[in-house]
Amino acid sequence: MSEKNREGKRTARERLAVEREKQKAAERRRRTLIVAASVVCVLGLAAVIGIVAANSGKDDGSDSAGPVVAPSGANGDDQLAIPVGKADAKSSLTVWEDFRCPACKSFEDAYRSTIHELTGAGQLKVEYHLATIIDGNMGGTGSRTAANAAACAQDAGKFTAYHDVLYENQPPETDDAYAKNDKLIELAKKVDGLDTPAFRTCVEKGTHNSWVAKSAAAFRNGGFSGTPTVILNGKNIYQDQTMTPAKLKKQVQDAAKG
Structure with a gap:
């Protein structure tokens, strides 16, 4: 095999290796994005739940702790x-x-x-x-x-x-x-x-x-x-x-x- 042919095959292998490395890197980025998106969704859901919980009952003062103390003379x-x-x-x-x-x-x-x-x-x-x-x-x-x-x-x-x-x-x-x-x-x-x-x-x-x-x-x-x-x-x-x-x-x- 001539030196020229060997050089051509080596160059082709190197290009293939580089391409495979690019694909692996792209796959790693894709997986990272999926995980990140999942975390954001979970955090977003948690935030929504937290907001709902924080606001629930705010129209009636139910976030106030303590015993029910009726004012003097209250009836009914x-x-x-x-x-x-x-x-x-x-x-x-x-x-x-x-x-x-x-x-x-x-x-x-x-x-x-x-x-x-x-x-x-x-x-x-x-x-x-x-x-x-x-x-x-x-x-x-x-x-x-x-x-x-x-x-x-x-x-x-x-x-x-x-x-x-x-x-x-x-x-x-x-x-x-x-x-x-x-x-x-x-x-x-x-x-x-x-x-x-x-x-x-x-x-x-x-x-x-x-x-x-x-x-x-x-x-x-x-x-x-x-x-x-x-x-x-x-x-x-x-x-x-x-x-x-x-x-x-x-x-x-x-x-x-x-």
Whole structure:
């Protein structure tokens, strides 16, 4: 065999060896990419699971640890209602509200004075139930934190006044200002005698957070369409397009006469 032929065969073998090495390298890269992709998928799934777990229940405060501590005087099923007015009043109004809810503020602005007049006259009793629907819809914790603060005000016998202050000073729905304890304590100064060390401690520790979570769960499980839900003597009057404060007053006063 000539030197030229031997050189040609050697060159061919070398090219083949180089090509095989390239194929092996390509295979190694392919396997590496498959493994990496699998790891990314697993990590991605874990991240999704983690996000879901982290967000689950955030609309109802269920991420709050601790025992369920009902505010003073709470009544009804599982002590989830805060009562206002005389217990023997002929008419009963059940109100499901969220302190971040603009529609709740509109209801309160329109009906506040009438409800105060009727409860003051002993003709109407009101049971307030606190929901956290806006926390779930918009994100944040202001609904829950404000509800806890209102429950703390109930402990101090100042629920009605503080309830009104929260609605009168309600921030825009997208502004989670009520998530800040300092803001809620600042508003307590508008209620005579509420800004006390006991109230501050109750707010800052989230004493009633688990109770709020339980109330929010009752709202979700109650089949209600939204907040506010306002029920007078078993009838949902918020869905009644003809209802007005004057009509509510007449119905309550008529029931008191009967």
